[in-house]
Amino acid sequence: MRILYVEDNPELRETIGMLMESEGQTVTSCATGEEALELDARQPFDVLVSDVSLPGISGTDLARKLLAADPQRWVVLCSGYELGSHPESWGANVRTLLKPFELEDLEQLLGSIRMAVGAAA
Numbered sequence: 001m002r003i004l005y006v007e008d009n010p011e012l013r014e015t016i017g018m019l020m021e022s023e024g025q026t027v028t029s030c031a032t033g034e035e036a037l038e039l040d041a042r043q044p045f046d047v048l049v050s051d052v053s054l055p056g057i058s059g060t061d062l063a064r065k066l067l068a069a070d071p072q073r074w075v076v077l078c079s080g081y082e083l084g085s086h087p088e089s090w091g092a093n094v095r096t097l098l099k100p101f102e103l104e105d106l107e108q109l110l111g112s113i114r115m116a117v118g119a120a121a
Contacts, residue, residue, distance in 0.1 A: 001024060001025050001026075001046045001047060001110075001113070001114050001117050001118075002026055002028070002043075002045045002046045002047070003020055003025060003026065003027045003028070003045060003046065003047045003048075003049055003110070004027075004028055004030070004036055004039060004040060004045035004047070004048050004049070004050075005017050005020060005027050005028070005029045005030075005049045005050070006029075006030055006031070006032070006033060006035075006036045006048070006049070006050040006051060006054065006059060006062065007029065007031070007050075007051045007078075008031050008032065008051060008053075008054050008055055009051075010031070013029050013030075013031065014029070016106070017029040019103060019106075020049070020106070020110065024114070025110070025114065028045070031054075031055075032054060032055060032056050032057070033050070033054050033056055033057030033058065033059065033061065033062035034056050034057055036048070036050070036062055037057070037062065037065065037066075040066060044069075044070065044073075046073075046074060046117050047073075047074040047075070047076065047110070047113055047117070048062070048063060048066055048073065048074070048075045048076070049076040049078065049110075050062055050063065050075070050076070050077060050078065051078050051079070052077050052078065052079040053079070053080070059077055059078075059079075060077065063075045063077060063090065063094065064090065067090055067091055067094070071091050072091070072092075072093060072120075073091075073093060074093045074094075074095075074113050074116070074117065075090075075091070075093065075094045075095070076095045076096070076097055076109060076110075076113075077094070077095070077096050077097070078096075078097045078098075078099055078101070079096065079097075079098065079099060080098075080099045080100075081098075082098065093113075093116075095109060095113075097109065
């Protein structure tokens with residue numbers, strides 16, 4: 001499973017990016033939504049994990065753009081504030097994770113997505 005991780009905080013990007021790496025799971029990290037769009041255009045990722053508050057294109061706008069191209073794409077939006085059910089109305093594969101989150105919560109969420117992606121393949 002290929003994960004695109006977008007986080008503008010360099011320490012978080014490095015740490016969380018490394019922690020998401022596991023067998024059968026590769027992570028490409030970047031700092032902006034614009035860079036994420038460029039990376040995804042080359043070869044689409046299975047999952048987008050993105051901070052909501054980014055410089056330039058926000059994480060929510062990035063998610064909308066990627067979902068417009070592929071409504072079945074998996075998206076995890078991370079935010080320091082409650083987003084409510086609004087993002088989930090964008091598609092069945094959109095999830096939210098409230099910051100600060102426990103690593104176990106992220107691992108559990110990615111595990112369920114990995115199972116779904118594997119079942120769909």
